Amino acid sequence: MRPCSFQIPEGCSELHHEVELGVVISEKxxxxxxxxxxxxxxxxxxxxxxxxxxxxxxxxxxxxxNEAKAKGHPWTMAKCFDTACPVSAFVPRDRIPDTSGVRLHCSVNGQTRQDGATADMHFSVPFLISYISRYITLEPGDLVLTGTPAGVGPVRAGDVIEATMADQSGGQLTKITFGVEKSSQS
Incomplete structure (x- = not known):
């Protein structure tokens, strides 16, 4: 079975992966x-x-x-393009009773690039929801990304990326696999 694909945007020559825990909001x-x-x-x-x-x-x-990053400028174009954020299947809240006990793993072509625990995140899930909701009303179905572990790195056309989320005991909660392709606009 061929994995889903991710397309490198037109004009992009430096594309990086960042595996993250996504939090799905239930109500406004x-x-x-x-x-x-x-x-x-x-x-x-x-x-x-x-x-x-x-x-x-x-x-x-x-x-x-990293000029925009260094100056604190928005990263809109760097983060918001077609296929920019592949997301796994939904994992119900009761399957993760403690968000500080989740392991995130990302490999490219079978080589581990990222392997981290949500316990090491700079900000907790409750803090992020509280902070964001002070400024932006969160709606049902909104997806809040929580940050990425060390190991962010480049991907190229032809690479295969696999990411997994596991619970505290190491049981796999979900997985996504996809191939990296050049833009169809090329």
Missing amino acids: CSAVPEGAAMQHVAGYALALDMTARDFQVDTPDSGEW
Whole structure:
């Protein structure tokens, strides 16, 4: 069986993978206290937040790929393009009773690139929901990405990316596999 595919956007020469825990919102919420945040979670998904590094520049000809990051400028074009965020099947909330006990793994062509635990995240899921909902109303079905473990790296056309999410005991919760292809616009 051929894996699903991800297309490198037209004009991108430096594309990186970032495996992340995605949190699926269950109901409309705004200004949620951190202690009540988990009541607004329907479940989870495994996400690959793909980043077109050469789109993170202030101007197309400025050169340095992390220029927008260094200046604190938005990364909209680097993160928001067709096929930019492959997402796994939904994992119900009751299958992950403690979000600090999830392991995330990403390999490219069978080589481990990322292997981390949500316990090492800079911000907890309740904090993220509370913080975001202070400024943006979250709606049912919204997907909140939580950050990526060390090991972010490049992918090229022809690569196969596999990502998994496991519980504290190592039991696999979900998995996604896809091939990397050049844009069909090329």
